[in-house]
Amino acid sequence: MTTLIIGGTGTTGARLASLLPEARVGTRKPVRDNHVRFDWDVPATFETALEGIRKIYLIPPIGVVDPVPVVESLLARARLVRRVVLLSSSAVPESASGMGALPALVRALPEWAVLRPSWFMQNFTGDHPLADGVRAGEIVTATGDGRVGFVDAGDIAAVAARALTDPVPHNTDHVITGPQALSYADAAAIITEVTGRPVRHRSVSAEEMTERIAAGLPREFAALLAGLDEDIRGGAEDRVTTTVQDVTGRPPLSFREFVRRA
Structure with missing residues (x-):
């Protein structure tokens, strides 16, 4: 369990967890052995979730206009983490604050990918x-x-799985x-x-x-x-991209x- 899937029981996270069965699943309500409590609203849950973790699938808090402070707090505690795959959106432009500022945070790590799926x-x-x-x-x-x-969320999860496990880090944005x-x-x-x-x-x-x-x-x-x-x-x-085919080897x-x- 060196990979943490935040939101691991959600739409993309659950599908990613099925592809990476050895990963640790961060969720507000853990019910399985590989689950750990993780709640963006309770920073005290971060330390246990991050213990021994080197890679993170990062779904930012939902419904928060400016998630930067709490995501910065998480990454500051993620001392062993080298690779982060961020779930962003094709609809969110780069910006100095708010959701659009999150890609810059993960690009500061040695290994990263920013997923920008459509709807x-x-x-x-x-x-x-x-x-x-x-x-x-x-x-x-x-x-x-x-x-x-x-x-399809399954196609997003498939791209995320490759971005987390490929030996060579992707270090790029994927519009999906x-x-x-x-x-x-x-x-x-x-x-x-x-x-x-x-x-x-x-x-x-x-x-x-x-x-x-x-x-x-x-x-x-x-x-x-x-x-x-x-x-x-x-x-x-x-727009239509070839990302799913290029990264996973199969069509979307x-x-x-x-x-x-x-």
């Missing part, structure tokens, strides 16, 4: 507001006709997408075709989207998420196949 296909299923829309038959976003290279860029209307049409259950997309303004999101999240964070929708409307996520999962499996 998760898994957002259309499970416990997510977008999935609630799918079940209700209407997906609501502020994206307009903007397209996204939706990516699926094989095709789709609008939310395109995605709704595929879901309708594959499942036989009608789903449509309704585009709203960023202001209305902020109000919808703020019903369950802090307003500042809700405005940030609605702003990402606006970026999609402007074409910021309309298509959205249609994801819907069939889900």
